Every structure is written in C-alpha cells, then in structure tokens.
Amino acid sequence: MTATAEYGTATAEYATAKIAVWWDMKDCPIPGGYDAGQVRQSLEGAFKERGYSGSVSITAYGEQTQTPGHILQGLLSTGISVAHTRAESVHYMMYRDMVEWRGQNPPPATMMIISNKVRGVFDWDLLRLQQRTPYNLFLAYSVVPKVAILLSTSEEWCWKSLLKLSGPHVAVQGAKLYCNSCNFDTQSLKKFKKHIWSYEHVREEIINPTYDKVVCVTEKWGKNYKATPEFATAKIQVWWDMTSCPLPEGYDARRVRPSLEAAFKELGYSGPVSITAYGDHNHTPLQALSSTGVHALHCVPDLPDMASVVEKWHYDNPPRAATIMMVISDHVDWISHYLVELLQENNYKLFLAYSFRPSKTSFLLTSAEWLWESLLAGSEQRRLVLHKCSSESGEPTATFNCSLCHFGTKSIDQFRKHLSTDKEHAKEEMRLPAVRKLNIKENRRSRVADFDRKGKRMK
Ligand SMILES: [Zn+2]
Ligand SMILES: [Zn+2]
Structure with a gap:
C-alpha cells in the first residue's frame, strides 16, 4: 500500500488532508440505544487513533421521514449533514455526491464510505476512478461482503465496532439538512421536518422521482488517450x-x-x-x-x-x-x-x-x-x-x-x-499436466487466503 505507512496509519501526505464521509443510514443504522450525537466523535476518534487530523465532513443519507426527531437533532447539532432521498435513490445520491466532491477536491484527501453496497453498486465505477485519480479510502459496513472488494483501502471497519465513544456532545456548527428530491436545504430542523411532510414535497417525489440507479461516470470514457x-x-x-x-x-x-x-x-x-x-x-x-x-x-x-x-x-x-x-x-x-x-x-x-x-x-x-x-x-x-x-x-x-x-x-x-x-527440462515438460493441476489448486488457495485476510481486517 502506498497510501499508508503501516496498515491504517496515515502518511504525512494524508495526516492533515480533509476527510469526507458518505453514510448510508439504511444499511448502517444507529444501533438501538446509541446516542446519535456520538457518531461524529466516534469516527473522528478512529481517524485520530490512526494519525488523521484533517477536517471531517459527514453526510447521512436516507429516507428521513423514517428517522426519529431526536436522532436528526443529535446528528445536526454535532455537525453531521442529513440528506433526505427516496429510499430507492440513496445509492444514486451518495455516488453522485461522491463524484461531485472528487471533482471539487483534488487529492490528497480521504474518502470514507459507510454502506453495505460498495461491492456490487459503487465498486465498478469507483475502481476505475481510483485508477485514474487515487484517493485514500476507508470503508465501513455492517455485513462483511462475501466477495473481497477490489478497492485498495487503508482499512475496512465493522460499522458497530466503530461506534465506541460515549460522553457529552461536542457541538459543531455548519451542518445542513437537504431534501434531494426538491433541491431544498435548511439549517433548521423544524423547517426541514415541515418540508418533508409537506404536500409539495410528496407531489415532487411522485411526479419527478430521482434516479434509482447509480450513474457510472467512467462508462463513456474513451479507449485511447494522448499521452500526458x-x-x-x-x-x-x-x-x-x-x-x-x-x-x-x-x-x-x-x-x-x-x-x-x-x-x-x-x-x-x-x-x-x-x-x-x-x-x-x-x-x-x-x-x-x-x-x-x-x-x-x-x-x-x-x-x-x-x-x-x-x-x-x-x-x-x-x-x-x-x-x-x-x-x-x-x-x-x-x-x-x-x-x-x-x-x-x-x-x-x-x-x-x-x-x-x-x-x-x-x-x-x-x-x-x-x-x-x-x-x-x-x-x-x-x-x-x-x-x-x-x-x-x-x-x-x-x-x-x-x-x-x-x-x-x-x-x-x-x-x-x-x-x-x-534432461531436467524434459522432465519438467513431462510433469506439465501435474503442474497445471497444481497451479489451479495454488490459484484457489491464494484466493481463499486473500478472502480470509480481508475477513481478518474486520475489527
Ligand atoms: Zn422535498
Ligand atoms: Zn526449462
């Protein structure tokens, strides 16, 4: 890994670089009884432990009419922005925002994705983006993917194990509440709630629904490029x-x-x-x-x-x-x-x-x-x-x-x-069928080891 000196530890390049977090609240909800106001501190704590001290911006995505008011309040007051989208559009919106953020924030910078859908939904396109312009990457999920994710990461976390801290809230200003269906935003929880329960909002979601599928921005990329x-x-x-x-x-x-x-x-x-x-x-x-x-x-x-x-x-x-x-x-x-x-x-x-x-x-x-x-x-x-x-x-x-x-x-x-x-060479050539079988076995063994290695990273 070039992004990290030791597994998960920040190199000088990333130690003070900014960190952006996209959080899928449906896949990775706040565990029952856990205080929403502790999420930011827990994430920042995990980053600090590994030597990252850059500013952390967090956006939580979900169908927010389903989220209790005290959770929204806890997130907002600790500087976590909240984005409301139709349940079907969560991944589309998350990915659209990631791509836009990458366009506005050149490396070095750190991205963190909290979702179970990295494998299968985001990974094809994100892999291709990362090959052209690499960002330091962290992942968290509540279900360990069955197939190893090919994205090179600094660390992959189990969502619940990240949420360790508890204590008094640290107020952070500046978070916003967004409605992605209507392009509406506010800093007032009262206005936000009023909006997502309004007739106009419901009508907008029905007559002009947002996309359901992630848009792969690299799909249209050309095949042959002039040398840089x-x-x-x-x-x-x-x-x-x-x-x-x-x-x-x-x-x-x-x-x-x-x-x-x-x-x-x-x-x-x-x-x-x-x-x-x-x-x-x-x-x-x-x-x-x-x-x-x-x-x-x-x-x-x-x-x-x-x-x-x-x-x-x-x-x-x-x-x-x-x-x-x-x-x-x-x-x-x-x-x-x-x-x-x-x-x-x-x-x-x-x-x-x-x-x-x-x-x-x-x-x-x-x-x-x-x-x-x-x-x-x-x-x-x-x-x-x-x-x-x-x-x-x-x-x-x-x-x-x-x-x-x-x-x-x-x-x-x-x-x-x-x-x-x-003569020795001739012997080797004779052993070919056996060698081939062994190679296939070897290949399988290395895939198994690869999978196990990924599994062990889950803390
Ligand atoms: Zn709306
Ligand atoms: Zn030979």
Whole structure:
C-alpha cells in the first residue's frame, strides 16, 4: 500500500488532508440505544487513533421521514449533514455526491464510505476512478461482503465496532439538512421536518422521482488517450501472450517491435519499450524476435504464471516512477485482480491488446486498447521509416528464460539447446499436466487466503 505507512496509519501526505464521509443510514443504522450525537466523535476518534487530523465532513443519507426527531437533532447539532432521498435513490445520491466532491477536491484527501453496497453498486465505477485519480479510502459496513472488494483501502471497519465513544456532545456548527428530491436545504430542523411532510414535497417525489440507479461516470470514457507529459517518455513494459495472441500466418516477427512502437508514438508515447514474449518457444521464430530485442520466456502452455512475472517486475521497478504496463492477451482477466491493485497503488498506466474485443468493459482502466491484428497491420506504411530509426538507436539485447526450470541465458543457441536436449527440462515438460493441476489448486488457495485476510481486517 502506498497510501499508508503501516496498515491504517496515515502518511504525512494524508495526516492533515480533509476527510469526507458518505453514510448510508439504511444499511448502517444507529444501533438501538446509541446516542446519535456520538457518531461524529466516534469516527473522528478512529481517524485520530490512526494519525488523521484533517477536517471531517459527514453526510447521512436516507429516507428521513423514517428517522426519529431526536436522532436528526443529535446528528445536526454535532455537525453531521442529513440528506433526505427516496429510499430507492440513496445509492444514486451518495455516488453522485461522491463524484461531485472528487471533482471539487483534488487529492490528497480521504474518502470514507459507510454502506453495505460498495461491492456490487459503487465498486465498478469507483475502481476505475481510483485508477485514474487515487484517493485514500476507508470503508465501513455492517455485513462483511462475501466477495473481497477490489478497492485498495487503508482499512475496512465493522460499522458497530466503530461506534465506541460515549460522553457529552461536542457541538459543531455548519451542518445542513437537504431534501434531494426538491433541491431544498435548511439549517433548521423544524423547517426541514415541515418540508418533508409537506404536500409539495410528496407531489415532487411522485411526479419527478430521482434516479434509482447509480450513474457510472467512467462508462463513456474513451479507449485511447494522448499521452500526458508525465507519461510521454515513461518506460513501457509489454507482456505478450503468444498463445492467445499469436503472430498472424506469414507475418515477419521482426515487425512486432516497430509496429508496437509506431502505435505508441501515434498517441504520443515515446519511452523505452521492453517486450517479453511468453509461450511455447519450441515453436516460435526465436531468431527474428530476439534480433529486435524481444525477450523470450518459455512457459507451460495455457498457463503462464503471469501474476508472478508481473510481481517480480513490479518489485524491481523503481517506486513511484511513472510506468506503462501493456498486456497482449485474451486472458487479462486471469491477472486483473493483481493489475487493478497495482494501478490503484502506483503511478502506472495500462495498455491492452487482444484478438477479440471483450463483450463488457472491465473494471481495469486502460489508457489505450488495440485489436492485436490491426495493431500489427497498422505499421505497414511506416515500415521503412521505422526500420531506419530502430537501427540507428541500436536494439537492446534479448534474454531467454525458461519459467519451468528458472533457467536464463543471453545465447539463443544455449536456449535452444536447453529446450530441446536438457534432461531436467524434459522432465519438467513431462510433469506439465501435474503442474497445471497444481497451479489451479495454488490459484484457489491464494484466493481463499486473500478472502480470509480481508475477513481478518474486520475489527
Ligand atoms: Zn422535498
Ligand atoms: Zn526449462
């Protein structure tokens, strides 16, 4: 986690930054007997314990005709704003306000969402927003999600366990009471109550109901973006799955690098490009690939252990350096959980290429996407020019690795010898079916561990 030094503890960047809280009162109500006037102090107490001392603004959402007057009074007098919405519109309103707040409050800042609907309602769009502009994030819920939330958070709390403090109220001025149905607001509880029980208010909710569904603002985002200055010269690391995105019949492998570089340049990216081609290198044009500096990684067919390849790369990559990752594969979903974590927590961008366009938009936020074959075909006209450029700059030296034996060399002959005659390697290749089964098991085990780890964070 880059947002936090220790789990849940504020870094200097966030220690005094502002904190905004969106609270779904229906999912996470005030427990019976608990004093509404203590909610702010309890939340602030939890933040202070972790080193956060920035100003905290809290808005409580719900169908407020259902909320007893003493609760509204307790919230209002301690500086918690109250928003009335139709019960069906709570999530729409919360999310609309979050997006608006993000637009007005650039990072560093902390967001906290108190709701059981983060997973399934907010997470797809919020994940994509966080990959472009990350905020420090806290979550609280009254029901532990069955599936781990992919949002990178500083901490996730159990709602009731947060409400610990009790004592005299600390009055905080400035909170407002909103009616989202009528765009009405006031600081007077009396006026608010009168409003939400008025004929005009009821009529407005019926003739002009607010949306029921969360509006995903990233849905319409484009696929290919011109490079920003920070990323225009950033390193580009390409992982190319030669099994799902093979070379087209008769295609000259030496044209892969220039084709990629040309496509990048078209969008304004001109940083150094490193390409690793993984697949069964018994059957690839090794000579042609390596002559243009494409690294070879020999893998178990259908199951390259991409997560560990990416993990090792990330470990070696300088922290906080602007970097672009590119995956050429139809199976990016195999590592999408890991990629989305990297994209939220590092200064990375993602490019994708695939042989089939996925039927639905992934939660992975990309800066550019291509169809593999059109990406390769695109350079046809520019081939001569590019060839000249490449030879002038000099190609990097290719390396050859076997992921089965952890064998590496810079000599193509040694690599070929390893693949074709090495006895230990042959044994490894024989073990393939077993390895594959083990990998599937391993994958399952790591998901189980991941889930348990998330569960333990609940305090
Ligand atoms: Zn109203
Ligand atoms: Zn080997």
